[in-house]
Amino acid sequence: MSTHKAVLWKIRVCHLFFNSPRRVRITRLHGVRGLVTTPSASSPKVCIVGGGPAGFYTAQHLVKTRPDVQVDIYERLPVPFGLVRFGVAPDHPEVKNVINTFTQTAQHARCSFHGNVSVGKDVSVQELQEAYHAVVLSYGAEGNMTMGVPGEDLPGVYSAKDFVGWYNGLPRNRDLRPDLMCETAVILGQGNVALDVARILLSPVDILKNTDITQPALDSLAKSRVRRVLIVGRRGPLQVACTIKELREMVSLPGTRPQMEASDFEGIAKTLKALPRPRKRLTELLLKAAVETPEEKELERRNSAQKAWGFRFLRSPVEILPSADLTRTTGIRLAVNRLESKGEDVWAVATGEVEDVECGLVISSIGYKSLPIDPAVPFDARKHIIPNTMGRVQQSAGLYCSGWVKRGPTGVIATTMNDSFDTARTLLHDMDQGTLDISTVKGGSKEVTALLEKRGVKPVLFSDWEKIDSEESRRGETRGKPREKLLDVGEMLKVAWA
Structure with missing residues (x-):
């Protein structure tokens, strides 16, 4: 731009700034001078x-x-x-x-x-x-969707929303303190949130310590005795609600192996050709993890794993089983279902059979409201x-x-x-x-x-939030993490208005 044109441009900008009813100001966005309507x-x-x-x-x-x-x-x-x-x-x-x-x-x-x-x-x-x-x-x-079964208020039973809020630093969940001193955890629901929770429960702490997981959650997971996670759904393998990305992460999670019932997958392979492509890819991966013999390297990895996870299909919660003194969870009673269908609609119907699973932790991932x-x-x-x-x-x-x-x-x-x-x-x-x-x-x-x-x-204001953001980043840097979240609203406000 010539000097003469530049001067005329500046005069025009000044005229707009002082005389336009909607006011125009000069701002710098990504290094470019432009006009932004205020x-x-x-x-x-x-x-x-x-x-x-x-x-x-x-x-x-x-x-x-x-x-x-x-x-x-x-x-x-x-x-x-x-x-x-x-x-x-x-x-x-x-x-x-x-x-x-x-x-x-x-x-x-x-x-x-x-x-x-x-x-x-x-x-x-x-x-x-x-x-x-x-x-x-x-x-x-x-809000949390409730199971509506006896015992769901027992210690050891949590909603996935609250559990996720605990390890992600939601202020109202900072005092959750879940008891992870049991061998088996049961997650009800088979969506992405359920798999997130399972993965966090079983992930090596060395992986998690470099994330923005809260320090109290990290400390608790480091002491966890959970070695097996069952991910329970009321319908079958063709109705599992997670996406392939989350399933792939579970299959390859270090230190773990898939552990499923081969009988749950009888006849599933014959349906593959008729499935839509996303569902077909997901089901193929599920079959590979559940029933196919892995290659030598993968077999070696699974055999050395100290932890296990698996889907359990055609099961619905009936009751959370308490300890003798009613102070903790010791298991869950599941109804055994069968599938009925009409067109593309498929639903679960109880058979009258039940199955008890021993566990000390139950996490309900059946939805929010x-x-x-x-x-x-x-x-x-x-x-x-x-x-x-x-x-x-x-x-x-x-x-x-x-x-x-x-x-x-x-x-x-x-x-x-x-x-x-x-x-x-x-x-x-x-x-x-x-x-x-x-x-x-x-x-x-x-x-x-x-x-x-x-x-x-x-x-x-957003500028106040940026102070919180900077403080969290500073605290995280001292621990080798991207951030260490503030967990208390009062502390957030103190930093914001400092």
Whole structure:
């Protein structure tokens, strides 16, 4: 660019900065000087409740697609990223790389993060609706599905959600202290979370110590006596719910060998040709691990393994068996099932037989559920979701939802991304069509912050989170880990506001 043109460009920028009603500021993004629109008082304002993947993906699409929208994300905890931080297994750091994308969204000129704000308690959904043109509920599924069997409240019985929260540093699970002084653990459910838990229970500590697993969990796992993990499902091998990546990790887990019942796989090989490709590949790997004779090197590895894992099919929990003094778990009684089908639908039916398995640890990985956030918000108590049409909350103008609270707790992060983008598109369409009124001026975060201040609630901004992030990284560095998570909300706040 010539000197003359450069001067004219700067004059034009200055004119825009001081005279444009929407204000334009110069910013440096990745080393490139560019123009970024900043919001005015009349900009459309959208509030997102929940700072996990669904919330950040919804925000990302909104700010990228519409150049005048202002998005504020409210999160109950002082830290962002939800299940990416607290749900993804510590030995899967590549999955957590999505945090880089979320950070870019949080640092966008028209997006802001407000942690330490509990919607439904510190501020109501109705108050948010008064302050914003639209409110998107993306707060996930914090509840646990229960087994509904006698003994599930015994010591030694945990939900997978709580167990995962324990080793991943979720503040409310920091005092879980599971007893790992038993030989056999039983996991109910055969999805990816169940396999994550099994892998963490059996992984060599030398592998885990280089991850962001919490130090208390690492110390407990180092002393663990668990040597066998059974992963139980109510249906058969063709209905196992995990993906091939997680199964492959279990098959090759150092120091372990697969241990399954060959009879569970009778006739399965004959069905392979008719299966869809993903299911076919998964089943082939399962058959290879369960019934095929391994090559010499693999056989040698398995024979030297000190730990074992295996799927148990066609079993459902009937009762958790207690010790004589009722103070701990000593086993689980399982109903033996058979499969019935109609078309593509396959379900398990109890045969009347039962089987007892001796174990000291039972982890239920049968699913999560969303909970109602506010009496003013419609909620389907049977499906555990907010009733909606394409993300529009039924009979609630200006109210939307995305993620698990919209469709239920299924799928992976990519599923949540697509779902959240769909909700954002619905919201933007409503703005463009005029079905969502954005003509009035709304106070947005200024109005909400004033309410919170009166109530003694101080939000944690993204710059405050970055202090927590730096402190966790510093603590992790001293242990040779990527980070050592802060486990106490009070300590998080102290660091954030230092």
